[in-house]
Amino acid sequence: MSEQPTSSAQRPAIVGHRGASAHAPENTLAAFRRGIEDGAQLLECDVHLSADGQVVVMHDETIDRTAAADSPLRTGAIGDLTRAELDTVLLEDGEKVPSLKELLEMTTVPVFIEVKIAAAAKAVAEQLRALPAGSPAAASTVISFHADALAEIRRTTDTPVSYLVEQVGEKELATARELGAAGIGPSVKGLSLRAAAAAREAGLAVNPWTINSPEQLDVALACGVASVTTDDPAWVQHELDVRGR
Numbered sequence: 001m002s003e004q005p006t007s008s009a010q011r012p013a014i015v016g017h018r019g020a021s022a023h024a025p026e027n028t029l030a031a032f033r034r035g036i037e038d039g040a041q042l043l044e045c046d047v048h049l050s051a052d053g054q055v056v057v058m059h060d061e062t063i064d065r066t067a068a069a070d071s072p073l074r075t076g077a078i079g080d081l082t083r084a085e086l087d088t089v090l091l092e093d094g095e096k097v098p099s100l101k102e103l104l105e106m107t108t109v110p111v112f113i114e115v116k117i118a119a120a121a122k123a124v125a126e127q128l129r130a131l132p133a134g135s136p137a138a139a140s141t142v143i144s145f146h147a148d149a150l151a152e153i154r155r156t157t158d159t160p161v162s163y164l165v166e167q168v169g170e171k172e173l174a175t176a177r178e179l180g181a182a183g184i185g186p187s188v189k190g191l192s193l194r195a196a197a198a199a200r201e202a203g204l205a206v207n208p209w210t211i212n213s214p215e216q217l218d219v220a221l222a223c224g225v226a227s228v229t230t231d232d233p234a235w236v237q238h239e240l241d242v243r244g245r
Contacts, residue, residue: 011245012220014236015112015229016040017210018059022232026066027057028095029106036108038234042227044112044143044209047100049120054083055100055127059116066091079117100127104137111137112207112229114164115144121152128159143185143207150179162207168195173202183207183226188216196223214239221245 019031020038032043046059056078060066063081067074071090078086086097103111104127115121124142131138142153143162150161162183163176167190176184176199183205186195196206205226211217212231217239220228230236 010224011240012225013041013227014039014233014240015042015044015207015227016233017044017229017231018046019043020231020233022212022235025092025095027059027098028091028093029098029102030093030095032098032103032107035233038232039237040109040233042110042112042141043103043107044114044229045100045103046114046116047120047124048078048116049123050078050083050086051080052082053123054086055120055123056083056086057098057100057103061116063089063097068092068094100124104131104135104140108136110139110141112162113140113142115142115146115149115153118144118146118149118152121146121149122156125153125156125159128153128157141182147175147179150181154180162205164209166190168199173198173204176204177202185209185229188219191219191223191225193223196225200224211236 016035018026020034021031024031024034035043045057048056050056062077064075068090072088089097141160141162143164144150145164153161160182162185163181164185165172166187168186184199185207188208188211191208199206207227208220209229211220211228228236
């Protein structure tokens with residue numbers, strides 16, 4: 001995803017946000033499989049650290065929102081729970097809480113790995129370094145709002161990074177450049193033609209999040225983005241086909 005678009009007519013890569021989370025429980029292996037089936041060229045996941053230092057795929061700091069009503073364990077902070085305890089958690093449709101290792105082993109496409117807490121960066125880097133060179137996951141990108149997490153990834157791996165921001169400004173561009181980032185990931189709500197042009201001028205691919213409406217897709221395409229992160233990869237693929245992209 002280090003390539004930047006040469007024109008607004010270039011077809012962006014489709015990124016399955018937490019998998020195909022519009023159709024399967026977010027950040028589960030089922031959602032990631034569905035994302036690939038629905039045409040995502042990349043997956044996006046969120047990671048935290050368990051109490052015993054395991055890299056856990058979940059967006060929130062706690063299991064409270066996503067634990068199913070019949071889960072044996074329904075509340076608690078990921079950082080306070082061991083991997084063994086997390087293995088008892090049931091999510092919607094009987095899904096389990098995946099580890100990053102499980103996702104990296106099963107995926108057939110690269111992953112945008114969002115490091116939610118800076119302390120997880122070292123463990124994520126260790127797993128990335130251990131990947132076979134030819135595996136799809138070896139072409140992954142680490143993304144984060146935490147510059148220090150991305151600095152750790154850059155310092156210890158060859159994995160590209162993309163800096164997550166609410167909107168693109170001079171401060172954000174300077175930080176991305178200092179990190180040696182391949183891209184910058186603004187909220188689509190904070191994206192504009194001027195911001196996208198400034199990012200590309202700085203040598204950064206534009207990877208906005210999260211695009212789930214025709215109006216948001218209009219903005220992304222007008223800005224010549226490198227990727228479109230969405231809860232519904234099949235919908236974006238259809239929209240791009242219809243628009244001749």
